[in-house]
Amino acid sequence: MADFQKAVSLIIAKNQLDPDKKIIDGKEVGANFLYSQYMGEWQEKLYPHVDDSIKLAARAQHICRWELKRNDFPDGKAGYFKWRTSLAKLHAEILSEIMKECAFLDEDIARAAEACQKKNFKNNQDSQCVEDCACMVFLNYYFDDFIAKHSDEKLIGIVGKTWGKMSEKAHEAALKLDLSEKALSIVKAALGA
Numbered sequence: 346m347a348d349f350q351k352a353v354s355l356i357i358a359k360n361q362l363d364p365d366k367k368i369i370d371g372k373e374v375g376a377n378f379l380y381s382q383y384m385g386e387w388q389e390k391l392y393p394h395v396d397d398s399i400k401l402a403a404r405a406q407h408i409c410r411w412e413l414k415r416n417d418f419p420d421g422k423a424g425y426f427k428w429r430t431s432l433a434k435l436h437a438e439i440l441s442e443i444m445k446e447c448a449f450l451d452e453d454i455a456r457a458a459e460a461c462q463k464k465n466f467k468n469n470q471d472s473q474c475v476e477d478c479a480c481m482v483f484l485n486y487y488f489d490d491f492i493a494k495h496s497d498e499k500l501i502g503i504v505g506k507t508w509g510k511m512s513e514k515a516h517e518a519a520l521k522l523d524l525s526e527k528a529l530s531i532v533k534a535a536l537g538a
Contacts, residue, residue, distance in 0.1 A: 349397040352447040356381060356404050359439065363411055380407050383486055387478040391514055398444070398453040399471050402460035403478050405440040407432075433462040466510065477515035480507050484519055488528050497531065504535035 363375030381404045388395065388403040413435060418428040437458035444454045460471035467473070483491075484507070492500060511519065524532065 347397065347444075347449040347453070348447040349401070352397075352401050352443050352449070353404065355443045355446070356401065356408060356440075359408050359443075362409070365411065377407050377410055380482065381405070383482045384475075384478050387481045387485075388474065391477055391481070391518060392474045395471070395474055396453075398449065398457040399460055399474055401440060401444060402457040402471065403475050405436055405443070405457075405461050406475060406479055408436050408439050410436075437461045473512055476510050477512050480511045480515060481518060481522075483507065484524070484528075484532075485522055489525050492525075492527055492531065497534070500531045501535045504532055508535060 357378060360377040360381050361375045363377040365376040366373045367376050367379055368374075369379065384403045384406050385400070388400055392399070410432060413428065413432050415425070415428050418424040418431070440461050441454050441458050444457060449457075456471055459465075459469070460475045463472045463476045463479070465472055466476040491503075495503070508516070508519075519532075
């Protein structure tokens with residue numbers, strides 16, 4: 346029988362190895378540990394009824410992300426997309442190993458690996474779940490820091506692309522977020538409001 350809790354514990358243990366540390370409630374945790382927690386929270390809010398395989402796919406979205414650095418890939422869009430594709434494969438491989446160790450069925454492992462890579466998300470509900478959660482985590486927890494590093498024009502374009510990846514369910518949730526004044530103005534501009 347598949348052991349979901351053991352799989353979650355293994356994901357947590359891997360993400361705690363993140364060299365980028367954050368202090369939460371006086372404890373040092375890996376930044377990817379936090380990201381995984383946020384992904385799990387949004388999965389429970391948006392898609393509470395998905396099976397354990399997809400819950401794990403959401404939590405493993407950025408597992409061991411630090412192992413592939415952006416500057417190890419060529420500059421420009423092509424290099425960026427190669428890095429992102431390589432990361433997605435890495436996340437799926439690590440998740441697959443964890444799920445195998447926890448006695449998940451091969452077909453469930455394959456589904457989770459595909460969802461973790463957000464493959465064909467507009468036609469695959471499992472992948473859409475992970476995509477929606479990733480977009481919500483970005484908007485809810487990382488957007489303000491991101492705003493500080495980019496021009497309004499670039500931000501409006503990025504939010505527009507992000508919005509295009511999200512389901513209606515995620516759109517509704519995003520519009521209820523308690524965004525900063527600056528973040529809200531970027532979102533409104535991106536949506537033409």
